[in-house]
Amino acid sequence: MATHSSNTSKLSQVQALVDVLKVDLQDHNLSQEKRATTLEELKVFGRDANQSDPIFTKEGIEILCKHAFARTDNKSALEAMRCLANALLIVPETRQIFLELGYAEGAVNRYQNDSLDEEFLAARILFLVTYATADVPKWLEEYKLADYLNDAISRHGKIYSRINKNEQPSALQDMAFTETMKLLFNLTHFAPEKVDLFSRSVPNLFKILYKRTLSSLPLQSPITQLVNALLNLDLSSQAGCVFPSSNSIYNVARLIEILDFSVENPNDNHDNQRNQLFDEAGAPLITLLRKIFEISPDQAKEYMQKRLLPSNEERKNPIGKDGSLASRLLQLSASAAAMNIRQHLASLLFEVSNSNPEEFVRNVGYGYASGLLLSAGVQLPQSALEDLSISSDSSGRVFNPVTGQALDSEPQIKDPFSEMTDEEKEQEAERLFVLFERLKQTGVVDVQNPVEKALHEGRFEELD
Incomplete structure (x- = not known):
C-alpha cells in the first residue's frame, strides 16, 4: 500500500x-498490483x-465506475466496486450520479457471474x-x-443441497445470499407488477429456509x-411447492419452528x-404466516391452529399461563414491552381463528381478545359477554369467555359457613363485631360495623 507523509492532509491524499x-x-x-493497491487505499479513506470529497464528485464516481465495470483486471475491478459501494452508502447523492452516468447495466452484468464476491458487491x-x-x-x-x-x-440452493x-x-x-435477498425484496417492492418473474425461485428459497x-x-x-x-412473492402461484403433496405442513412447520425459537416467556426472570x-x-x-394461512389447504390450517392457539389441555387453567408457544404469544400480545409486535400477533391469532370475533374470543378468551377487537373496530360479540357457557368444540365442552379456562376445570368456591354450626356462626359474628368496634375506636378510619348495620336493617335472625 502506498504511504504518504503525515504532514499531508487527508483531502490532498485522496x-x-x-x-x-x-x-x-x-x-x-x-x-x-499497483492499481489494486491504489484502489484499496482509496477504499480505506x-x-x-x-475530507474525502474527491471520491463523491461526478468525476470521482465515474472513475470508480470505469475501473469497476471496464474489467481491466478482476482484482482491481472488485476493489473499485467496494469503493463504489461505500460511496453509495455514505453519500446517498452519489446514487443519482451513478444512474446519470449510465452504469446500472454494467452493475447488472457483473451479477451474472458465478462469483460470490461479485454477487455480493x-x-x-x-x-x-x-x-x-x-427503472x-x-x-x-x-x-x-x-x-x-x-x-x-x-x-445457493445447490450449495445447500450438498450440505447437511x-x-x-x-x-x-x-x-x-443476504445481499441478494435484500435486493430481491427491493426489486419486488418497487416493481410489484413483476413479482411473477421470480416465481421459479420460490422452491429454492424454501429449500434454503429448511436447510x-x-x-x-x-x-x-x-x-x-x-x-x-418471501413476503413480496406470489406464493399462491407456487402452492405445490409451498404445500408439498407429500407433506403439506413441511414449510409451515419450519416457519413456526422459527417463531417458536424467537419467542420467550416475557415473565421469565432473565x-x-x-x-x-x-x-x-x-x-x-x-405477516408471512398470515399470508400463508390465507392460502393454506385444510391440513396446513389445522396445523397452524393447533400450534398457535391454546389446546384443550391448556384450558384446565386460565390460558396464557404456561410455557407453550400459544401461551407465550398471548402473553407477548399483551406485553407493554412488545409495542412493535403486539398488534401483529393479535392479528395473526384473529386470522387463525378464521377472522371470526366469536371464535376468536372462544380461542383466546375475552381478556386477550378485547384489545384487538376494540382497536380494529370489530364489534364485540354480545353472546361472548352475556353467556359464560360458550362451547368451543363439537363435544360441547364449555369455557369461561374471559379467561378461556374450561368451566369444568375452574376451582369451585367453597362456602366458608357451610360446615359451621349455628353456635359457631354466632361466635364468628360476635368476634367480627368486636374487631370492628376496636377499629372504630382507633379513629384511623370511619367505618360502620357491618354486624351493627345488619342488625339495624333487620337482617339478623334471633336463635333459640
Missing part, C-alpha cells in the same frame, strides 16, 4: 489517489466522508441504487436482472432477509434479548 486512477484509465500505466450496489430510480422494471426484463438473480438463488442441515455455509456465501441451521436467536441474517424476500429482537424484527415473519 485527490492524489483519484488523479492516479484517472490517468491510469487513459495510459494504463499501472500494474495490476472513503469509509469516512470527512453487485447486489449491494444495485440495492442502494434502487432507492433512486424508477427497476427495465432492469428486470431488458437488462435480464431477474434471470441473473434467479440463477444466483439457484446456485446442521452444517453452515461459508461466511462469504452468507454475505452474498439453514437456526441459531439461538434465529431472526438474524440471513433468515430475516429470506423471510422479507434478560429478554430474544423478545427484544423479536419485537424489532418479528413483524415480517408474522
Whole structure:
C-alpha cells in the first residue's frame, strides 16, 4: 500500500489517489498490483466522508465506475466496486450520479457471474441504487436482472443441497445470499407488477429456509432477509411447492419452528434479548404466516391452529399461563414491552381463528381478545359477554369467555359457613363485631360495623 507523509492532509491524499486512477484509465500505466493497491487505499479513506470529497464528485464516481465495470483486471475491478459501494452508502447523492452516468447495466452484468464476491458487491450496489430510480422494471426484463438473480438463488440452493442441515455455509456465501435477498425484496417492492418473474425461485428459497441451521436467536441474517424476500412473492402461484403433496405442513412447520425459537416467556426472570429482537424484527415473519394461512389447504390450517392457539389441555387453567408457544404469544400480545409486535400477533391469532370475533374470543378468551377487537373496530360479540357457557368444540365442552379456562376445570368456591354450626356462626359474628368496634375506636378510619348495620336493617335472625 502506498504511504504518504503525515504532514499531508487527508483531502490532498485522496485527490492524489483519484488523479492516479484517472490517468491510469487513459495510459494504463499501472500494474495490476499497483492499481489494486491504489484502489484499496482509496477504499480505506472513503469509509469516512470527512475530507474525502474527491471520491463523491461526478468525476470521482465515474472513475470508480470505469475501473469497476471496464474489467481491466478482476482484482482491481472488485476493489473499485467496494469503493463504489461505500460511496453509495455514505453519500446517498452519489446514487443519482451513478444512474446519470449510465452504469446500472454494467452493475447488472457483473451479477451474472458465478462469483460470490461479485454477487455480493453487485447486489449491494444495485440495492442502494434502487432507492433512486424508477427503472427497476427495465432492469428486470431488458437488462435480464431477474434471470441473473434467479440463477444466483439457484446456485445457493445447490450449495445447500450438498450440505447437511446442521452444517453452515461459508461466511462469504452468507454475505452474498443476504445481499441478494435484500435486493430481491427491493426489486419486488418497487416493481410489484413483476413479482411473477421470480416465481421459479420460490422452491429454492424454501429449500434454503429448511436447510439453514437456526441459531439461538434465529431472526438474524440471513433468515430475516429470506423471510422479507418471501413476503413480496406470489406464493399462491407456487402452492405445490409451498404445500408439498407429500407433506403439506413441511414449510409451515419450519416457519413456526422459527417463531417458536424467537419467542420467550416475557415473565421469565432473565434478560429478554430474544423478545427484544423479536419485537424489532418479528413483524415480517408474522405477516408471512398470515399470508400463508390465507392460502393454506385444510391440513396446513389445522396445523397452524393447533400450534398457535391454546389446546384443550391448556384450558384446565386460565390460558396464557404456561410455557407453550400459544401461551407465550398471548402473553407477548399483551406485553407493554412488545409495542412493535403486539398488534401483529393479535392479528395473526384473529386470522387463525378464521377472522371470526366469536371464535376468536372462544380461542383466546375475552381478556386477550378485547384489545384487538376494540382497536380494529370489530364489534364485540354480545353472546361472548352475556353467556359464560360458550362451547368451543363439537363435544360441547364449555369455557369461561374471559379467561378461556374450561368451566369444568375452574376451582369451585367453597362456602366458608357451610360446615359451621349455628353456635359457631354466632361466635364468628360476635368476634367480627368486636374487631370492628376496636377499629372504630382507633379513629384511623370511619367505618360502620357491618354486624351493627345488619342488625339495624333487620337482617339478623334471633336463635333459640
